[in-house]
Amino acid sequence: xxxxxxxxxxxxxxxxxxxxxxxxxxxxxxxxxxxxxxxxxxxxxxxxxxxxxxxxxxxxxxxxxxxxxxxxxxxxxxxxxxxxxxxxxxxxxxxxxxxxxxxxxxxxxxxxxxxxxxxxx
Amino acid sequence: xxxxxxxxxxxxxxxxxxxxxxxxxxxxxxxxxxxxxxxxxxxxxxxxxxxxxxxxxxxxxxxxxxxxxxxxxxxxxxxxxxxxxxxxxxxxxxxxxxxxxxxxxxxxxxxx
Numbered sequence: 001x002x003x004x005x006x007x008x009x010x011x012x013x014x015x016x017x018x019x020x021x022x023x024x025x026x027x028x029x030x031x032x033x034x035x036x037x038x039x040x041x042x043x044x045x046x047x048x049x050x051x052x053x054x055x056x057x058x059x060x061x062x063x064x065x066x067x068x069x070x071x072x073x074x075x076x077x078x079x080x081x082x083x084x085x086x087x088x089x090x091x092x093x094x095x096x097x098x099x100x101x102x103x104x105x106x107x108x109x110x111x112x113x114x115x116x117x118x119x120x121x
Numbered sequence: 122x123x124x125x126x127x128x129x130x131x132x133x134x135x136x137x138x139x140x141x142x143x144x145x146x147x148x149x150x151x152x153x154x155x156x157x158x159x160x161x162x163x164x165x166x167x168x169x170x171x172x173x174x175x176x177x178x179x180x181x182x183x184x185x186x187x188x189x190x191x192x193x194x195x196x197x198x199x200x201x202x203x204x205x206x207x208x209x210x211x212x213x214x215x216x217x218x219x220x221x222x223x224x225x226x227x228x229x230x231x232x233x
Contacts, residue, residue, distance in 0.1 A: 047162075047170065047213060047224040062221040063122075096169055102152075102217025103160040103175040108182075111169040 002027035004097050004112035012091075012119050018084040022097030022112060029075045030055045034100060034107040038071060038082045040093040041114075050095075053080065087119045123147050123216050127225035133233045140201040142228045144214035149195060151218070158217035161190055161199045162224075165210040174199065206232060 008020035022036070029036065035052040051061040053071045061069050065084070073080040084091060094116050100109040124147040134140045150157045159177045162170040172181050177197060178190040187202040201208055209232055214225040 046227050047215075049222045049224075052222075060220055064221075100172075102158040102222065103172070103215070104156070104158070105175045105179055105181075109160075109172040109175075111171070114169055 002099055002108070002110050004099060004110060006095060006097050006112045006115040008115060008117070010116060010118060012087055012117060013121050014088055014119055015086055018082070018087050018091060018117055018119070020082045020095055020097075020115060020117070021079050022081070024078045024080070024099075027099075029073050029078060029080060032107070036071075036073065036080045037098045037100065039096045039098060039111075040091075041096070042090075042093040048093075050082065050084075089119050091117070092119045093117065122221055123150070123219045123223050125214050125216055125223055125225035127212075127214060127228050129228060130226060131229045131231070133231050134201075134204045135233045136206065137203050140204050140208075140230060142199045142212050142214075142230075144197045144199070144225050146195045146197070146216055148219070150216050157192065159190075159192070159197050160215045160217060161188075162213045162215060163208075163210055164213065164227075165207075168210075170213065204230070204232070 003025045005023045012018045035054050037052040038050040051071045053059040059071045068085045070083045094114040096114045098111045101107045126145045128143050161174040164170040173184050174190040177192045189200045191198050211227040211229050213227050
């Protein structure tokens with residue numbers, strides 16, 4: 001059973017880079033036809049898909065964040081990561097990593113527990 | 122981006138009574154393979170979202186049979202036949218047909 005765990009700083013200063021890691025246990029990053037994704041949720045608000053990656057395809061990013069975001073994987077460490085540059089208070093949110101796809105049903109949809117990141121000086 | 126619009130945004134339901142949540146999309150969610158990638162998620166307070174339904178009406182493993190999904194054109198509906206206490210939380214529709222994948226605003230369900 002795949003499990004995901006987010007980690008990283010809970011506090012980031014404005015204009016700096018938010019860096020988070022998702023550790024994958026119980027499965028391989030490089031096997032299977034599915035995506036590893038990052039999704040975020042500001043407090044009391046809805047969900048926003050940040051981006052997705054798969055080992056066989058280039059990463060896709062939400063156009064609203066594309067100029068500031070990158071997602072990459074370290075298969076040897078069983079981790080994938082999120083970097084978001086030039087953060088502002090609007091980037092304060094709970095960040096989730098997830099494994100899944102568009103909803104084909106061929107892949108189990110799994111989410112991490114989420115990590116709260118606050119952007120503040 | 123595809124805009125997903127849910128209604129109502131909040132719902133107060135008596136235990137054992139049915140509940141229904143609507144979700145409309147700003148464009149067709151039929152993918153070139155003929156499938157419609159419309160999902161429903163449930164998020165309990167303090168927890169991560171959990172997918173309940175994919176491809177409009179197929180329940181994920183372990184999802185109780187009281188949950189069902191349906192479609193009429195670009196309008197989608199999640200129904201709970203008899204609400205139980207564990208069903209409280211926020212329900213989101215999500216489309217996986219067009220990138221970026223997008224969610225509805227969420228519908229908060231509480232027990233009356």
